[in-house]
Amino acid sequence: MASSDSLADKVIEGDVRATAQLIRRVDDGDKSVFSDLAKLYGHSGRAYVIGFTGSPGVGKSTLVDRIIARFREDGKTVGVLAIDPTSPFSGGAILGDRIRMQRHFLDDGVFIRSLATRGKFGGLTRSTADAIVVLDAMGKDVIIVETVGVGQDEVDIVNSAHTSVVVTVPGMGDDIQAIKAGLMEIGDLFVVNKADREGAAKTVREIQFMLQMNPESRRSDGWETRVLECVATQQKGVEEVYIAILNHKRYLENQGKDRLRNLERNRVFGQFMDLFREGLFERALNKVGGQQALDKIIEDIVARKNDPYHASLESLNRVLGG
Amino acid sequence: MASSDSLADKVIEGDVRATAQLIRRVDDGDKSVFSDLAKLYGHSGRAYVIGFTGSPGVGKSTLVDRIIARFREDGKTVGVLAIDPTSPFSGGAILGDRIRMQRHFLDDGVFIRSLATRGKFGGLTRSTADAIVVLDAMGKDVIIVETVGVGQDEVDIVNSAHTSVVVTVPGMGDDIQAIKAGLMEIGDLFVVNKADREGAAKTVREIQFMLQMNPESRRSDGWETRVLECVATQQKGVEEVYIAILNHKRYLENQGKDRLRNLERNRVFGQFMDLFREGLFERALNKVGGQQALDKIIEDIVARKNDPYHASLESLNRVLGG
Numbered sequence: 138m139a140s141s142d143s144l145a146d147k148v149i150e151g152d153v154r155a156t157a158q159l160i161r162r163v164d165d166g167d168k169s170v171f172s173d174l175a176k177l178y179g180h181s182g183r184a185y186v187i188g189f190t191g192s193p194g195v196g197k198s199t200l201v202d203r204i205i206a207r208f209r210e211d212g213k214t215v216g217v218l219a220i221d222p223t224s225p226f227s228g229g230a231i232l233g234d235r236i237r238m239q240r241h242f243l244d245d246g247v248f249i250r251s252l253a254t255r256g257k258f259g260g261l262t263r264s265t266a267d268a269i270v271v272l273d274a275m276g277k278d279v280i281i282v283e284t285v286g287v288g289q290d291e292v293d294i295v296n297s298a299h300t301s302v303v304v305t306v307p308g309m310g311d312d313i314q315a316i317k318a319g320l321m322e323i324g325d326l327f328v329v330n331k332a333d334r335e336g337a338a339k340t341v342r343e344i345q346f347m348l349q350m351n352p353e354s355r356r357s358d359g360w361e362t363r364v365l366e367c368v369a370t371q372q373k374g375v376e377e378v379y380i381a382i383l384n385h386k387r388y389l390e391n392q393g394k395d396r397l398r399n400l401e402r403n404r405v406f407g408q409f410m411d412l413f414r415e416g417l418f419e420r421a422l423n424k425v426g427g428q429q430a431l432d433k434i435i436e437d438i439v440a441r442k443n444d445p446y447h448a449s450l451e452s453l454n455r456v457l458g459g
Numbered sequence: 460m461a462s463s464d465s466l467a468d469k470v471i472e473g474d475v476r477a478t479a480q481l482i483r484r485v486d487d488g489d490k491s492v493f494s495d496l497a498k499l500y501g502h503s504g505r506a507y508v509i510g511f512t513g514s515p516g517v518g519k520s521t522l523v524d525r526i527i528a529r530f531r532e533d534g535k536t537v538g539v540l541a542i543d544p545t546s547p548f549s550g551g552a553i554l555g556d557r558i559r560m561q562r563h564f565l566d567d568g569v570f571i572r573s574l575a576t577r578g579k580f581g582g583l584t585r586s587t588a589d590a591i592v593v594l595d596a597m598g599k600d601v602i603i604v605e606t607v608g609v610g611q612d613e614v615d616i617v618n619s620a621h622t623s624v625v626v627t628v629p630g631m632g633d634d635i636q637a638i639k640a641g642l643m644e645i646g647d648l649f650v651v652n653k654a655d656r657e658g659a660a661k662t663v664r665e666i667q668f669m670l671q672m673n674p675e676s677r678r679s680d681g682w683e684t685r686v687l688e689c690v691a692t693q694q695k696g697v698e699e700v701y702i703a704i705l706n707h708k709r710y711l712e713n714q715g716k717d718r719l720r721n722l723e724r725n726r727v728f729g730q731f732m733d734l735f736r737e738g739l740f741e742r743a744l745n746k747v748g749g750q751q752a753l754d755k756i757i758e759d760i761v762a763r764k765n766d767p768y769h770a771s772l773e774s775l776n777r778v779l780g781g
Contacts, residue, residue: 171768172768174766174768175766175768175769178763178766178767178768179763179766182763266767398761401761402757402761405757405760405761405767406757408767409756409757409760409767409770409771412767412768412770412771413743413771413774413775414736414740416771416772416775417739417740417743417775417778417779418736418739418740420775420779421735421739421779424779434731435724435727435728435731438727438731439720439723439724439727441500441501441504444496444497444500444501445500445588445727445730445731445734446493446494446496446497446500446734447497448731449731449734449735449738450738452735453735453738453739453742456739456779457739457742457743457746457778457779
């Protein structure tokens with residue numbers, strides 16, 4: 138326990154190696170980090186969290202790279218979490234994302250890590266929330282979470298950010314429009330990247346049209362959701378994106394503490410629930426009787442001696458009382 | 460209860476309206492269907508389940524439409540479940556999918572429904588498994604499950620099929636290649652649709668290369684995973700896809716009962732676990748003390764009087780004993 142405690146202490150002092158180690162253990166699903174995380178939690182709650190989401194290939198990492206640089210110019214320290222759940226089997230985040238941001242690796246004020254947690258039960262959401270606590274307690278002013286924006290987990294992750302940025306590119310076709318409709322409600326800010334391509338203005342109009350058609354879908358009451366064009370690789374429009382993020386931050390702060398408190402409350406709720414759900418499932422399976430009991434249950438269902446519906450009720454009664 | 464029982468009886472008799480009603484209630488998360496599902500379960504286990512997955516826009520629905528027609532020519536009845544989790548907020552499956560298959564709506568031997576279940580805890584996986592039980596008990600010979608193949612839920616769904624078909628199109632770019640790597644392990648059969656487009660042969664080679672590089676990633680031992688080209692809209696290559704599906708079916712049957720029994724066992728395991736997990740969570744939250752107790756827990760964490768890690772442990776001990 139002494140060494141665990143000292144890991145949290147080192148993170149609070151800003152130790153990069155200890156932070157990297159703790160986040161890796163979070164990503165590995167190592168339960169022994171809980172006491173460290175609990176200790177760090179009291180030192181968290183100060184960082185500003187920004188979510189970036191969008192399909193693969195829209196240039197999120199390049200844009201994030203530019204935004205990191207801008208925050209650094211303003212003297213802010215930045216933590217970045219690149220989330221990659223698109224590859225459920227290959228293990229590990231897409232290498233390119235990290236390569237694109239590598240110029241920041243030599244900067245002490247920037248800390249970049251990928252999370253690739255596997256498994257169910259909101260594993261990804263939970264490890265992201267834990268990693269945010271770590272970077273927050275480490276003292277980073279701004280935490281950027283980058284996701285590819287496809288599953289419910291990622292929607293939850295981006296929704297827990299203070300400012301949420303949805304990135305797209307011109308002309309992604311009809312089906313992508315349908316997906317975009319699902320992302321409408323999580324964006325405080327939309328960025329059409331690679332806007333030197335044909336159809337950029339059209340894509341901007343389409344997003345604006347969808348926003349107008351679904352006013353109730355806006356993420357923040359009273360905030361005028363912006364749709365911006367940029368070409369991140371050429372540094373065009375990046376400043377406007379940066380300013381829009383700062384404007385949204387100011388908007389939230391001017392809304393008073395209620396608004397920020399609500400965001401915080403939602404994040405805490407999600408984090409608690411994920412922890413509760415995971416622990417519950419694990420302990421309950423033990424109470425059912427472990428692998429052998431489980432095998433018998435499954436065999437009976439396969440043989441049609443029982444069905445999954447009665448079998449699950451019977452097991453629940455055994456665990457929690459009838 | 461009498462009316463519930465008669466709903467299951469009607470499904471077993473092949474009643475389309477009762478089947479539609481039951482599947483709608485499954486999709487709505489209506490718990491009162493459990494007794495019907497339990498009854499139907501004893502009549503299930505006969506259908507052959509085929510999964511089709513691929514990104515939006517690759518032409519899955521058109522290909523599925525053609526495959527349905529081929530099964531009908533061979534005198535087989537077909538159930539189709541179109542799964543759409545890409546839009547977490549808009550509610551309901553993409554309309555186009557159903558439009559593309561609408562010529563089959565007048566055919567008694569084909570039953571098509573969309574599932575769009577929201578929420579977490581494997582909700583989509585569970586409702587799909589339940590709907591498969593319904594269509595199976597209704598007497599459909601073949602059940603086709605179509606997904607857009609992005610999240611873990613969908614990987615699980617397609618993995619539970621007897622034959623799993625991954626559909627793609629030429630030239631989806633580097634990032635899609637990365638995603639494809641994640642889909643490698645769930646395909647018994649790969650189809651490059653819209654193969655009249657530039658780059659079809661290259662895409663076929665890329666998939667073959669990835670399969671060769673990852674021999675351990677093959678879904679079925681001893682089955683030579685096929686990569687086929689087709690242009691579903693022009694009926695080109697569809698027969699080859701159909702034959703490859705039948706070949707895989709025959710391969711599974713020749714592997715003896717063990718192989719099929721394993722697939723069945725995996726599906727049952729997933730279905731039981733999803734039911735168990737969902738029921739467990741619901742009952743446990745009640746034991747914690749409902750909304751009011753939960754609000755207090757969250758408030759304490761937000762105020763940093765507690766942290767999510769200790770709070771979840773305390774709640775778990777309250778529910779299951781320390």
